[in-house]
Amino acid sequence: MRSAAMPARFHTDQLKPYSLELYGPGGASDLMWKVDSDDPFTPMNRGDHIQPLDLPGSNPGLAHEITGIEHLIWTAGEQVRYVTRVYTRPAAPLG
DSSP states (O other): OOOOOOOOOOOGGOOOSSSEEEEEEGGGGGGEEEESSSSOOOOOOOOOOOOTTTTOOOOTTTTEEEEEEEEEEEEEEEEEEEEEEEEEEOOOOOO
């Protein structure tokens, strides 16, 4: 049970239902980028290459190859949250 004096880490009414988290080769301790959305993200698979153009330091000559995907589903108040964690390693773009 949470104490009434303890501040909340987030307000459930302000959360978007979908989040995408991009991790680097360091695994779960290497969060590089996170984006929240009202809409679901395109399905991704191991081996796919992605280029998150809003990632700090991104450039067209660097892609990220997906090495693993983890899905988290949890509730926040009355809202269901769906978080996709995408684990990657640096890779050359395919094109």
